[in-house]
Amino acid sequence: MLAQSIVDESTPTTKPAAARTIRVGLIGLGNVNQAVARLAPETERLSGAGVRLRVVSALVRDVGRVRRCPRPARVSTNAEGFLRGHYDVVIEALGPIEPARTLVARLLGRGVPVVTANKALVAAHGRELTALAARRATSFRYEASALAGVPFLGALAERPHVADVSQFAAIVNGTSNFVLSTIEHQRSSFDAALERAQALGLTEPDPSRDLDGLDAADKFSLLASLFGWGDVPATRLEVRGIGGLDVADLDAARRTGHTIKPVVYGARSSSAIDAFVGPALVPLGQPLAALSQTLSGIQFSGRFVRDLFFSGPGAGPEVTAATLLDDAIEAVSTVRRLRKTLPPLAAPVVVRSPNTGWFVRVQFPGVVPDAHAAQGLFAAAGLTVVSTVDGSVDAQWLSVAPMPPAGVQRALAQLRHTHRLALHAIRRL
Numbered sequence: 001m002l003a004q005s006i007v008d009e010s011t012p013t014t015k016p017a018a019a020r021t022i023r024v025g026l027i028g029l030g031n032v033n034q035a036v037a038r039l040a041p042e043t044e045r046l047s048g049a050g051v052r053l054r055v056v057s058a059l060v061r062d063v064g065r066v067r068r069c070p071r072p073a074r075v076s077t078n079a080e081g082f083l084r085g086h087y088d089v090v091i092e093a094l095g096p097i098e099p100a101r102t103l104v105a106r107l108l109g110r111g112v113p114v115v116t117a118n119k120a121l122v123a124a125h126g127r128e129l130t131a132l133a134a135r136r137a138t139s140f141r142y143e144a145s146a147l148a149g150v151p152f153l154g155a156l157a158e159r160p161h162v163a164d165v166s167q168f169a170a171i172v173n174g175t176s177n178f179v180l181s182t183i184e185h186q187r188s189s190f191d192a193a194l195e196r197a198q199a200l201g202l203t204e205p206d207p208s209r210d211l212d213g214l215d216a217a218d219k220f221s222l223l224a225s226l227f228g229w230g231d232v233p234a235t236r237l238e239v240r241g242i243g244g245l246d247v248a249d250l251d252a253a254r255r256t257g258h259t260i261k262p263v264v265y266g267a268r269s270s271s272a273i274d275a276f277v278g279p280a281l282v283p284l285g286q287p288l289a290a291l292s293q294t295l296s297g298i299q300f301s302g303r304f305v306r307d308l309f310f311s312g313p314g315a316g317p318e319v320t321a322a323t324l325l326d327d328a329i330e331a332v333s334t335v336r337r338l339r340k341t342l343p344p345l346a347a348p349v350v351v352r353s354p355n356t357g358w359f360v361r362v363q364f365p366g367v368v369p370d371a372h373a374a375q376g377l378f379a380a381a382g383l384t385v386v387s388t389v390d391g392s393v394d395a396q397w398l399s400v401a402p403m404p405p406a407g408v409q410r411a412l413a414q415l416r417h418t419h420r421l422a423l424h425a426i427r428r429l
């Protein structure tokens with residue numbers, strides 16, 4: 001629901017014949033903006049947009065730090081000095097919300113187009129900055145903030161009917177996806193898969209936000225905001241991590257025609273958002289099931305479309321820089337087009353944990369009972385078992401009919417207590 005109106009963006013004119021030099025300011029010169037500075041010289045050859053990007057200034061914290069990129073003409077820690085510069089577009093890749101918000105607002109206020117990769121900034125202030133850009137007849141673009149390697153927002157931006165999204169499922173965290181798919185395909189332990197991700201430089205120094213689902217929950221909030229679902233803080237979501245899963249779980253899932261993926265899911269009705277973040281059984285026939293390693297993707301449906309699917313590489317500095325540069329080129333081009341504005345904010349809504357089916361690993365203290373006996377045990381606790389997969393000597397996996405998470409957790413707590421079972425439940429998408 002990226003609402004739009006037809007306007008003539010009053011940005012400079014691109015001359016198709018001769019390349020126009022575009023003065024670029026960089027806020028931050030870390031992993032992402034160093035990649036921007038490395039790729040910027042290639043833009044003229046690649047884009048065919050008739051622009052040559054020249055990085056004229058970068059704002060940093062530490063001028064003395066070694067950078068892996070051509071040095072911009074000016075590198076400074078002086079924010080006021082940076083703001084006095086003359087730019088055709090500024091690319092923001094700082095990280096925290098402040099001082100990014102203040103700097104971006106001041107630039108937009110002067111009519112300077114800004115593009116950003118900062119998901120925290122867009123989730124918290126995207127709406128006000130987009131409105132400010134509209135008032136100043138300039139651009140605020142944020143394609144790189146959500147699934148940076150999957151530029152789907154641009155595809156929706158000029159398609160308001162298609163963009164009327166009411167349900168989505170996505171894989172948004174490359175580290176969790178890499179760990180689960182490495183466990184499945186390399187048959188490694190959880191710890192070995194995580195070590196491999198760390199050796200390949202795919203993780204943050206502290207990977208817990210990725211593995212516990214917190215990074216994915218932040219991305220859910222951003223997507224909900226971009227789709228016009230309102231303000232859904234991550235703290236209101238049901239969030240589970242991928243910890244505790246192993247190769248036996250993935251094998252059992254496969255025997256039921258599924259795999260396990262780290263998913264964010266949301267469905268919007270007029271009165272509520274049903275949402276969860278966490279590992280879930282995904283049918284092998286669904287496109288999300290095919291995304292392994294660090295691939296990301298989103299599948300969504302709305303009033304007019306069903307199961308549109310976009311996928312691509314998980315975020316990394318190079319692909320994020322490429323998306324930022326595409327946004328920058330769009331921001332300085334002059335084509336008369338629909339201007340993106342965020343959809344009106346929905347009224348506050350109830351956020352609920354949906355009823356779904358469940359996949360429960362049961363480890364028995366002694367001999368595994370036959371399927372009939374196990375089903376009786378679970379039925380007595382209030383769970384309807386629809387199928388069973390036998391695993392190793394002491395384990396069984398049960399597919400449980402849809403029910404609310406509170407009911408499942410209550411039943412599992414009872415069974416742990418009465419029968420000393422070890423139980424682990426994940427959702428079925």
Ligand SMILES: NC(=O)c1ccc[n+]([C@@H]2O[C@H](COP(=O)([O-])OP(=O)(O)OC[C@H]3O[C@@H](n4cnc5c(N)ncnc54)[C@H](OP(=O)(O)O)[C@@H]3O)[C@@H](O)[C@H]2O)c1
Nearest residue numbers: 028029030031032060061062093094095117118315316317
């Ligand atoms: N890394 C990715 O693959 C990726 C992908 C998609 C989106 N993003 C987003 O892109 C943004 C940047 O990520 P990154 O990996 O490039 O981060 P990073 O390597 O930590 O770089 C941050 C940059 O911001 C500068 N900085 C931080 N606080 C500052 C302040 N108060 N004043 C001036 N400069 C300041 C730092 O300066 P110094 O260098 O002097 O310390 C550094 O150059 C984040 O919002 C991130 O979520 C990243």
